[in-house]
Amino acid sequence: MNLTLKVWRQKNAEAKGKLVTYKAQAISPDMSFLEMLDVVNEDLIKKSEDPIHFDHDCREGICGSCSLHINGQPHGPKHAITTCQLHMRSFKDGETIVIEPWRASAFPVIKDLATDRGAFERIQQAGGFVSVNTGGVPDANDIPIPKVIADEAFNSATCIGCGACVAACKNASAMLFVSAKVSQLALLPQGQPERYRRVQAMVAQMDAEGFGNCTNTGACEAECPKEISLTNIARMNRDYLTAKIFKEEEV
Amino acid sequence: MKLDSKIPEGPLAEKWPKHKFNLKLVNPANKRKYTVIVVGTGLAGASAAASLAELGYNVKAFCFQDSPRRAHSIAAQGGINAAKNYQNDGDSVQRLFYDTIKGGDYRAREGNVYRLADVSVNIIDQCVAQGVPFAREYGGLLDNRSFGGSQVSRTFYARGQTGQQLLLGAYSALNRQIHLGKVKMYNRHEMMDIVKIDGQAKGIITRDLISGKIESHEAHAVLLCTGGYGNVFYLSTNAMGSNVTAAWKAHKRGAFFGNPCFTQIHPTCIPVSGDHQSKLTLMSESLRNDGRVWAPKTVELAKKLQKGEIKVTDLKEEDRDYFLERKYPSFGNLVPRDVASRNAKEMVDEGRGVGASGVAVYLDFAEAISRLGEDAVRAKYGNLFDMYYQITDENPYKQPMRIYPAVHYTMGGLWVDYNLQTTVPGLYCLGEANFSDHGANRLGASALMQGLADGYFVIPYTVGDYLATIGPKPVDVNHSAFAEAKKQVEERIQKLLSLRGTKTVDDFHRDLGHIMWEYCGMARTEEGLIKAKGMIQNLRADFWKNAIVLGVNEEMNQSLEKAGRVADFLELGELMIDDALSRKESCGGHFRVESQTEEGEALRDDENYSFVSAWEYLGDNQPEQLHKEELVFENVKLSQRSYK
Numbered sequence: 001m002n003l004t005l006k007v008w009r010q011k012n013a014e015a016k017g018k019l020v021t022y023k024a025q026a027i028s029p030d031m032s033f034l035e036m037l038d039v040v041n042e043d044l045i046k047k048s049e050d051p052i053h054f055d056h057d058c059r060e061g062i063c064g065s066c067s068l069h070i071n072g073q074p075h076g077p078k079h080a081i082t083t084c085q086l087h088m089r090s091f092k093d094g095e096t097i098v099i100e101p102w103r104a105s106a107f108p109v110i111k112d113l114a115t116d117r118g119a120f121e122r123i124q125q126a127g128g129f130v131s132v133n134t135g136g137v138p139d140a141n142d143i144p145i146p147k148v149i150a151d152e153a154f155n156s157a158t159c160i161g162c163g164a165c166v167a168a169c170k171n172a173s174a175m176l177f178v179s180a181k182v183s184q185l186a187l188l189p190q191g192q193p194e195r196y197r198r199v200q201a202m203v204a205q206m207d208a209e210g211f212g213n214c215t216n217t218g219a220c221e222a223e224c225p226k227e228i229s230l231t232n233i234a235r236m237n238r239d240y241l242t243a244k245i246f247k248e249e250e251v
Numbered sequence: 252m253k254l255d256s257k258i259p260e261g262p263l264a265e266k267w268p269k270h271k272f273n274l275k276l277v278n279p280a281n282k283r284k285y286t287v288i289v290v291g292t293g294l295a296g297a298s299a300a301a302s303l304a305e306l307g308y309n310v311k312a313f314c315f316q317d318s319p320r321r322a323h324s325i326a327a328q329g330g331i332n333a334a335k336n337y338q339n340d341g342d343s344v345q346r347l348f349y350d351t352i353k354g355g356d357y358r359a360r361e362g363n364v365y366r367l368a369d370v371s372v373n374i375i376d377q378c379v380a381q382g383v384p385f386a387r388e389y390g391g392l393l394d395n396r397s398f399g400g401s402q403v404s405r406t407f408y409a410r411g412q413t414g415q416q417l418l419l420g421a422y423s424a425l426n427r428q429i430h431l432g433k434v435k436m437y438n439r440h441e442m443m444d445i446v447k448i449d450g451q452a453k454g455i456i457t458r459d460l461i462s463g464k465i466e467s468h469e470a471h472a473v474l475l476c477t478g479g480y481g482n483v484f485y486l487s488t489n490a491m492g493s494n495v496t497a498a499w500k501a502h503k504r505g506a507f508f509g510n511p512c513f514t515q516i517h518p519t520c521i522p523v524s525g526d527h528q529s530k531l532t533l534m535s536e537s538l539r540n541d542g543r544v545w546a547p548k549t550v551e552l553a554k555k556l557q558k559g560e561i562k563v564t565d566l567k568e569e570d571r572d573y574f575l576e577r578k579y580p581s582f583g584n585l586v587p588r589d590v591a592s593r594n595a596k597e598m599v600d601e602g603r604g605v606g607a608s609g610v611a612v613y614l615d616f617a618e619a620i621s622r623l624g625e626d627a628v629r630a631k632y633g634n635l636f637d638m639y640y641q642i643t644d645e646n647p648y649k650q651p652m653r654i655y656p657a658v659h660y661t662m663g664g665l666w667v668d669y670n671l672q673t674t675v676p677g678l679y680c681l682g683e684a685n686f687s688d689h690g691a692n693r694l695g696a697s698a699l700m701q702g703l704a705d706g707y708f709v710i711p712y713t714v715g716d717y718l719a720t721i722g723p724k725p726v727d728v729n730h731s732a733f734a735e736a737k738k739q740v741e742e743r744i745q746k747l748l749s750l751r752g753t754k755t756v757d758d759f760h761r762d763l764g765h766i767m768w769e770y771c772g773m774a775r776t777e778e779g780l781i782k783a784k785g786m787i788q789n790l791r792a793d794f795w796k797n798a799i800v801l802g803v804n805e806e807m808n809q810s811l812e813k814a815g816r817v818a819d820f821l822e823l824g825e826l827m828i829d830d831a832l833s834r835k836e837s838c839g840g841h842f843r844v845e846s847q848t849e850e851g852e853a854l855r856d857d858e859n860y861s862f863v864s865a866w867e868y869l870g871d872n873q874p875e876q877l878h879k880e881e882l883v884f885e886n887v888k889l890s891q892r893s894y895k
Contacts, residue, residue, distance in 0.1 A: 011806075012806060012807070028525055028527055030524045030525060030527075031525075031527045032529070032642075034529070035527050035528070035529050038527070038529055038757070039527065042755050042757060042758075045755045045799055045801060045810065046753075046755065046799070048751075048799070048801060049801075050801060050802060050810075051801070051809065051810060053807055053809055055317060056491060057316060057321055057323070057490040057491055057492050058321075058323060058325065058326045058490040058491075059490070059491060059529065059530045059532075060326055060530075060532050060533075060638065061638065061641075062325055062326050062412060062414075062415055063316075063320075063321040063323070063325050063326065063490060064318075064320070064321060064325075065316065065317070065321050080637075081641055085638070085641045085642070087641065087642070087644075089644060110461055110807055111461075111806070111807040114807065116317070117317060117318065118317075118438070120318070121318055121426075121436075121438070124422075124423070124426050125426040125427075125429045125430045126430065127430075128423055128426055129381070129423035129424060129426055129427040129430075130380065130381050130382050130423070131427060132377075132380045132381060132424075133302075133305045134298070134301070134302040134305060134377060134424070134707045134708070134711065135373070135377075135707075135708075137376045137377055137379075137380035138376065138380065139376055140335070140375045140376045140378075140379040140385075140393055141335075141337060141392045141393060143379060143380075144390065144391030144392055145387055145391050146387075146389075146391050147387045147388065147389050147391065150384055150385075150386075150387040150391075153382075153384045154384040154409060154410065154416075157384050157409075157416060157419065158412065158415075160415070161318065161320060184382065184384070185382050188382050188384070190379070190380060190381070190382045191382055
């Protein structure tokens with residue numbers, strides 16, 4: 001396959017970026033999208049040009065590093081996969097592909113297609129945990145959890161923190177991400193003691209980071225590689241409201 | 252230097268409790284006067300950093316990823332072992348200990364392995380308390396599955412992403428400590444060197460991967476939790492960024508390297524599809540619970556399959572050779588990884604491989620689907636099947652998966668004593684980065700167990716003993732040792748940046764990988780290893796002349812990052828070859844063709860090789876010196892492993 005790429009190049013956070021056109025030639029349909037970029041980068045390096053920088057690591061859809069906005073969609077055209085799981089057989093020979101970084105003011109560009117997702121870190125640090133120390137915990141089977149509840153908590157827990165939800169949202173809202181983290185622990189008995197404190201702390205940090213609010217468009221859910229559902233947002237809103245009306249605690 | 256493993260005296264079950272009692276403690280009020288550096292934030296690093304901070308120590312934690320949650324532990328699929336015996340099927344600490352020692356082909360320490368089995372039960376409790384959503388039964392209690400090398404069901408799991416869920420648990424504990432100000436987290440920082448003062452580890456030099464700034468960090472002790480070095484093979488199931496640099500720098504500063512040639516080739520990975528391939532994807536060993544491994548009975552059938560003249564679904568039952576079930580009736584498809592891998596290679600070498608390349612065998616779920624139904628199979632393995640489908644464009648519900656072994660884990664690593672301390676005082680090594688618990692072959696679902704055992708339940712005790720001994724006097728970051736190490740780091744970076752040759756760093760990495768896979772992979776011969784040693788030396792010399800490294804230090808520069816890592820792999824590769832050469836026996840994943848039983852199984856030589864190889868670095872371009880730590884077996888009887 002031969003393709004034309006229009007890639008966002010930006011030297012650093014301060015520099016102005018622009019789309020630059022590259023040719024990707026002799027691409028095998030069995031290559032992953034990132035392997036296609038590897039080929040382009042090898043060519044660039046041999047021409048002494050700076051390779052295209054992008055975040056990637058596990059290349060099997062679980063670490064959440066890769067974060068490319070491909071032809072206007074986070075992680076590209078296919079449903080429920082990350083960029084690294086996208087293969088070139090999903091594109092046509094001769095196609096032009098536009099590759100951009102996540103676009104959200106809370107995720108500033110570091111270089112080219114790599115962005116700073118530190119905001120997600122700070123939100124989780126604000127309250128995304130159960131306060132237990134190592135040791136001194138009960139036997140694992142002392143906490144029975146109905147299978148349906150455990151499975152639902154697991155569905156929320158599959159979030160890989162890639163940020164596609166933010167990139168997909170016209171408001172750059174992080175509600176899907178935050179609500180998945182809130183839900184996992186709100187559903188489980190282990191998370192109950194800090195349930196209302198947690199939701200307030202995490203939402204407060206989310207607001208402080210400059211993410212937008214949710215207007216129920218559902219783009220996040222549609223683009224999420226792990227199919228995190230909007231139900232999480234409803235659950236978080238309910239807990240947040242409950243907390244503010246009945247259980248406002250000092251956070 | 253005499254190696255002292257510091258294994259406590261006394262009966263196996265009493266070693267760790269007794270040792271814990273004998274270790275010195277640090278007064279709670281004094282703990283805040285100490286700083287500990289933790290490099291790497293996978294299961295071992297995150298659990299260690301969180302646990303030490305909970306105790307009151309100040310912790311500085313470092314990872315090269317943009318978030319601690321992206322460390323490669325995240326990608327572990329199948330599960331974590333623990334001797335809970337929740338299934339009432341005869342499991343016990345003693346049995347997990349025995350399975351692990353045997354699975355490791357009797358090349359691990361009894362004391363370490365027993366402790367690992369002993370604390371395994373605490374790990375599950377800890378993770379559940381954090382909110383890790385393990386799989387459950389309808390009664391609300393935890394579910395288990397079975398894994399290779401064992402005849403009990405002791406593996407706890409969270410669908411096909413146990414690693415992510417366990418790491419998120421440790422990461423949440425780490426986040427809590429960051430929030431409380433006890434851990435200072437440095438994301439996108441790579442460790443470039445260890446700093447020693449008077450022979451003791453007192454800090455590290457790092458590079459900020461965004462600004463390029465070279466920084467000095469001082470501490471009373473340094474913990475390396477930096478994972479394995481499987482990427483020396485270029486293609487492996489490791490993440491692209493996984494590297495040996497931190498461990499290798501420590502090695503060059505005096506930490507011995509233990510059993511470097513012990514690498515694990517995982518039997519069930521998606522086969523290589525072409526030269527463009529950047530990494531390999533594992534299909535969890537848990538699939539072997541329900542999947543049946545087979546190859547065509549004859550070379551003729553295999554040829555037809557390879558050419559696409561017939562389809563796999565055309566093959567009748569009598570044309571299929573379920574070779575693991577045939578050769579190992581009692582363990583069947585659940586033989587340990589090294590055995591399963593070698594048998595797959597044997598099929599391919601005989602010409603009975605499948606797929607266009609002929610380098611694969613089948614993993615078939617037809618029987619499980621007809622027995623359990625497609626929905627039940629989907630509930631168990633759905634995400635793995637999806638992953639396979641995305642990569643190969645073949646539907647594993649309709650036709651068998653094609654699988655082939657790939658490099659997955661390294662049992663070797665920095666040599667550590669019972670306290671997880673390397674041969675450099677104050678420098679500790681945890682998780683896959685150390686050599687300690689898996690001998691010559693690791694059993695499935697034991698890597699997660701070891702990482703968390705080291706981080707949650709071993710290091711909090713053992714590092715305290717060292718800290719209490721040295722006292723809380725602050726470390727002087729202005730000491731000349733820091734300036735010197737920093738200068739060396741900067742010089743090396745400049746040397747790399749001056750390379751303007753004709754071959755990319757990836758080209759060199761790929762070449763190194765080919766050499767390692769061909770000569771130091773699933774089968775190793777004296778002749779091949781000697782040849783490979785020369786090839787690696789030449790490749791390394793060529794790298795320092797002909798590599799291309801672009802850009803400057805003061806920016807995000809992935810070209811430079813990669814070059815530094817590959818340069819270290821080029822040195823490590825030769826040590827692995829030396830180690831494989833010196834160990835003229837087969838054991839576990841180390842298969843010397845010269846040493847096999849009549850049936851083609853690995854033949855150990857207990858009389859001459861019942862030791863840990865610990866290699867000492869003596870200087871650039873000098874042969875490393877081999878030290879031997881004799882392995883003492885007081886509780887298990889060494890025997891030829893049999894899974895028949």
